[in-house]
Amino acid sequence: MTISLTPETAPAHGPSLQPQGWLRYLSFSTDHKVIGLQYLVCGFLFYLIGGALAGAIRTELLTPISDFLPRQTYNEVLTLHGTVMIFLWIVPVVNGGFGNYLIPFYVGARDMAFPRLNAVAFWLIPPAGLLLISSYFIASAPESGWTAYPPLSLTTPATGQIIWILSVLLLGGSSIFGGINFIATILKLRRPGLKLMQLPMYCWAMLGTSILVVLSTPVLAGTLVLLSFDIIAHTGFFNPALGGNAVVYQHLFWFYSHPAVYIMVLPAFGLVSEILPVHARKPLFGYTTMVYSIMGIVFLGLIVWAHHMFTSGTPPWMRLFFTIATSFIAVPTGIKFFNWLATLWGGRIALNSAMLFSCAFIINFVFGGITGVALAQVPFDIHVHDTYFVVAHFHYIVYGGTVFVIFASIYHWYPKVTGRMLNEPLGRLHWLLTFVGFNLCFAPQHWLGLNGMPRRVAEYDPQFQLINQFSSVGALLMAISTLPFLINVVMSAFNGEPAGDNPWRALTPEWLTSSPPPVENWKGEPPLVHEPYGYGIKPGDISLTDTSGRDLWRLGAGSDSRS
Amino acid sequence: MTSLSPSNNLSSTGGDPSVAHDDQQHGEHGDHRLFGLATFLVADGMTFAGFFAAYLTFRAVNPLPAGAIYELELLLPTINTVLLLASSFTFHRAGSALKRSDRGGCRTWLLITAALGFTFLAGQMKEYFSLPFGLTDNLFASTFYAITGFHGLHVTLGGLMILIVWWQSRTGGRVSADHPFPLEATELYWHFVDGIWVVLYAILYLL
Numbered sequence A: 001m002t003i004s005l006t007p008e009t010a011p012a013h014g015p016s017l018q019p020q021g022w023l024r025y026l027s028f029s030t031d032h033k034v035i036g037l038q039y040l041v042c043g044f045l046f047y048l049i050g051g052a053l054a055g056a057i058r059t060e061l062l063t064p065i066s067d068f069l070p071r072q073t074y075n076e077v078l079t080l081h082g083t084v085m086i087f088l089w090i091v092p093v094v095n096g097g098f099g100n101y102l103i104p105f106y107v108g109a110r111d112m113a114f115p116r117l118n119a120v121a122f123w124l125i126p127p128a129g130l131l132l133i134s135s136y137f138i139a140s141a142p143e144s145g146w147t148a149y150p151p152l153s154l155t156t157p158a159t160g161q162i163i164w165i166l167s168v169l170l171l172g173g174s175s176i177f178g179g180i181n182f183i184a185t186i187l188k189l190r191r192p193g194l195k196l197m198q199l200p201m202y203c204w205a206m207l208g209t210s211i212l213v214v215l216s217t218p219v220l221a222g223t224l225v226l227l228s229f230d231i232i233a234h235t236g237f238f239n240p241a242l243g244g245n246a247v248v249y250q251h252l253f254w255f256y257s258h259p260a261v262y263i264m265v266l267p268a269f270g271l272v273s274e275i276l277p278v279h280a281r282k283p284l285f286g287y288t289t290m291v292y293s294i295m296g297i298v299f300l301g302l303i304v305w306a307h308h309m310f311t312s313g314t315p316p317w318m319r320l321f322f323t324i325a326t327s328f329i330a331v332p333t334g335i336k337f338f339n340w341l342a343t344l345w346g347g348r349i350a351l352n353s354a355m356l357f358s359c360a361f362i363i364n365f366v367f368g369g370i371t372g373v374a375l376a377q378v379p380f381d382i383h384v385h386d387t388y389f390v391v392a393h394f395h396y397i398v399y400g401g402t403v404f405v406i407f408a409s410i411y412h413w414y415p416k417v418t419g420r421m422l423n424e425p426l427g428r429l430h431w432l433l434t435f436v437g438f439n440l441c442f443a444p445q446h447w448l449g450l451n452g453m454p455r456r457v458a459e460y461d462p463q464f465q466l467i468n469q470f471s472s473v474g475a476l477l478m479a480i481s482t483l484p485f486l487i488n489v490v491m492s493a494f495n496g497e498p499a500g501d502n503p504w505r506a507l508t509p510e511w512l513t514s515s516p517p518p519v520e521n522w523k524g525e526p527p528l529v530h531e532p533y534g535y536g537i538k539p540g541d542i543s544l545t546d547t548s549g550r551d552l553w554r555l556g557a558g559s560d561s562r563s
Numbered sequence B: 001m002t003s004l005s006p007s008n009n010l011s012s013t014g015g016d017p018s019v020a021h022d023d024q025q026h027g028e029h030g031d032h033r034l035f036g037l038a039t040f041l042v043a044d045g046m047t048f049a050g051f052f053a054a055y056l057t058f059r060a061v062n063p064l065p066a067g068a069i070y071e072l073e074l075l076l077p078t079i080n081t082v083l084l085l086a087s088s089f090t091f092h093r094a095g096s097a098l099k100r101s102d103r104g105g106c107r108t109w110l111l112i113t114a115a116l117g118f119t120f121l122a123g124q125m126k127e128y129f130s131l132p133f134g135l136t137d138n139l140f141a142s143t144f145y146a147i148t149g150f151h152g153l154h155v156t157l158g159g160l161m162i163l164i165v166w167w168q169s170r171t172g173g174r175v176s177a178d179h180p181f182p183l184e185a186t187e188l189y190w191h192f193v194d195g196i197w198v199v200l201y202a203i204l205y206l207l
Helices: A021-026 A032-060 A071-107 A115-123 A125-138 A158-188 A201-232 A246-280 A287-301 A316-344 A353-376 A378-384 A388-418 A424-450 A462-495 A550-562 B006-011 B033-061 B075-099 B103-130 B139-168 B181-206
Strands: none
Touching (some): A032 A115, A071 A158, A071 A388, A115 A125, A201 B139, A246 A353, A246 A388, A388 A424, A388 A462, B033 B181, B075 B103
């Protein structure tokens, strides 16, 4: 993707020592917009790799017998698929990608709090990803799943497992550096006069996410170091044969990896809260409840981890506590869900690609949320534990939830990033294929799980074949859906209709500058936006004197009243 | 930096905007590096918290074989605790000296702090070599070495950082009353490492 910035934007700062043009995207740039795009493009490349791995899994599962891949390779493929998709696609893109691009705009800053740390955080990712993929060619890839539970991770080949640990440690470090940067930027770099409760919702989502990153990721890092001792030095922390305790690993692992689900989905909540008001021309409903819901999810997210371990000999009191705590998460999540519905209610909805993906997110996510509440109940969880029901639930959250929002966000912010519009018919085709493909792929897996098909297997009972084939057809549709998207983003970068500064007539600060934005975001003073969601409000009801983007307010209000 | 810190600007939201944006207009903002470091130390502390939680769970759930129950020698670790606490005090003296622009005093206190830190490490080594168990002997031994080793790594890094700050402060260009960040950051880190040791000492030796 080549994006040219106007070079005459920073005459007062002297000649830049950083490379210009597309080479910037391969450099150690400290510009938050460049870093954001680096995260996005790098993440998308890993998404293609992870998608190819998913394709291999779904091809193997077309038939009940193990015929497409050797069994060991199948285990390697499913491990790499999970690790790549979580640590190299969703977490970096939805946090580092959009976070770096948008957060400085939203707080009215010219860059992140620690630009060099920011670049370091990004440049840890490509080596870590290549290291992980290279394990397949060096020795053998890790085979113990993305959870790397001991004793399985102690008995599978050590080289691949150690490379996996190294890679995840690097990615965890990157994530922590990013989280520190977001917390400092949001809390310390706000433009004077901008209050916390006036920030766009994505800032709150990223603040909550970063708190989770800072509190939980280090625990995973420490745990993986202990696991590597078990593998290399033959200590017995998690090895029952040496007097260790494998369940302690599970506790420590899920202390990170349950919050990791929120690290993946909270930023998506934030992004969708930015997109819906713009295309529905209404203020975000329930701003304050939204903020408290996010912080409630952050708190609850830290105390629910053992609901992944109901079959790990968990004592009854622990089951009770974690069931109740997990069920409570449905409350703040439900508040957000109804806030989004209320935002859409009575709006002048533009059903463009960004809106279609956002609405699909709401549908998919509420379905994944309902199965999530079901899974929190011990009797039900024991029935479907380690079955395809869990696979379906998880993918409804991370794909139906987060990935749909990533696409919605790309359709929404592409004009800002490149200065050109995406092709709308291609975007809707992409949406249709993704939505149908996704639901065809994962909805039947609920049935498979309820009927007892275990996950992570290459062979299964022949009675499940037909449903698995439906699922694989859905996966094929999802793979095909990537084509119109890729064609769209590449072609539109050259031939797209010029977008202008603010094609959506949006009010958040990133739209109050040129497209693409200049190096330090605004040529003049950063705008002070007190009402980022003031759509459809009569001009007299808002204080225009506080708003630097007042011309845009008038423009937006004027054309609203015309219809 | 003037007395008008960015946080003051933020709290006075209704104030004159021409004053308010003065701070950022030139592409500069307050120094948030200490805040960033503090956030990082929270993360680092969570790593220790994970280790401590694992240790306590192991103790509660996994009974050790009869040969693996040790009475740890308390004298050396207690001396070490005193040394480390004293080093926090001496580091504070170094910081105060820098604030008074007393560079000589600051450098002396820094050296004393580093010496205390490295004496602690020497004591730790002496303890390691006198212990009746090795890394892989049993669950307690592994956890003991992992936690004290991870802490020792922190002390080693801190000691090296102190020596670097000591070296940087020789001319007053990079570390001085006007540029206190390297010293302040190292001091914050050092206090953190001390605090972790107190918890570690209580859990591993006293409990």
